[in-house]
Amino acid sequence: MSEKLLRVGTTYIPVVSVEQSTEWYVNKLGAELSYQDKDKAILNFANQSIFLVKSKENQSANFYDIYGNEHFSLTFEVDGLHALEAIHREFIEKQIRVGEIEERGHTGRNFVFYDVNGNKFDVWSELSPLFKEKYECSK
Template sequence: MEKVQSNVRTPLLKKVHCNYIPVKSLEESAEWYEKVLGLKRFKDDGSIMVLGEGEWLFLLETKNEFTPNFFTDQWDGENYEMFSMTFEVDDIQLVYQNLQAHNVELEPIFDDGPCGLKFTFKDISGNKFHVWEDIER
């Protein structure tokens, strides 16, 4: 049996290739992601949505109501409903205004100094996401 080195210095995981998002209705969610976020469908059924740089979001219809949201005291106060994913954008104001125009549940844009501008929103299934713009570029 080959011995495994215990002090790995190089990360063994390269990047996140795709993400799986639980949704209540595949068709309604695919339409929402297209209409509200401007994502394109990779497959006709809408189960794969493509981001601007080609990453995939798999929309998977759940058998019960479930989101990747969770509660923590480690982020923004006690019992904070945490998001599981952050989307980087080039124009946070445009994204925010578009979400507002579609009556999406969202929090105000927050200027976090050198960490950039950010806000959170929820999709049609209640999945909470984080949006971030790097203003230091």
Template sequence: MSGIQGNALKAVCSVYVPVRNPLKSAQWWQRNFGLEYAVPYNAAEDQAILKLSDGQWLHLVETVGAIDNQFPNKAGYEMFRLTFEVRQIEVLHDHLKKNDVRIEELQDRDSCGINFVFYDPDGNKFDVNECVNVHRTSEEVHKVKAHLFNLVR
């Protein structure tokens, strides 16, 4: 019998997020990100399952225990467990601000793109990223950065 050759892990198909109320949490994700149910909601399952645009599933799993979705890195910064890839980060950022979603300061990470951190109603910390230099023209990148970072010519 031969061993595994190459990378055996293709993709992340599901992410599990601890929440207090799956239905309310699902409604929050729908309102703020436009996610749809992957399967019909069933209260007996103690979770809501939503689908990201590329097909991955976001399981909002009811818990009565402590919600501890973050961890400190070596420097003491509370890390998020995952980063969502997005398009039109400026539109999403404006939308979340308008909806009073708790968000942290925008960061321009040069070749890694533009990121910001947001929190769900249960305090779970997430990151979003758009590699603007890859997906947009240099003129569009300048407009996005001017909009998000209030750059003045």
């Protein structure tokens, strides 16, 4: 195979209320709304399209690992520990449910947060080298 997958373009997130969830993502995370109807919303943030899809009750993007720990399916990146600490404080001020900043035995630090539907996400203090190079990010 000579062609490669180049990027993740869209992530789909299950939500109970498209309207309430859209408002949460726009107001709490600064997402930009591109489209909305009764069944879905298309948001742009973190260099990606995020589809909020109306789902049945008790659905989430979370899963459980072999040890029974609830796991996130998506990690957002920020540029350095200072940025991670700042966004962690900001999320707390915005009353977003967040976990503690933690060391997980690899480069950088992380924390988890939850959206209004209980979808669990991760934030990591390290930008990928390819992203930094492509977008000329600097520390």
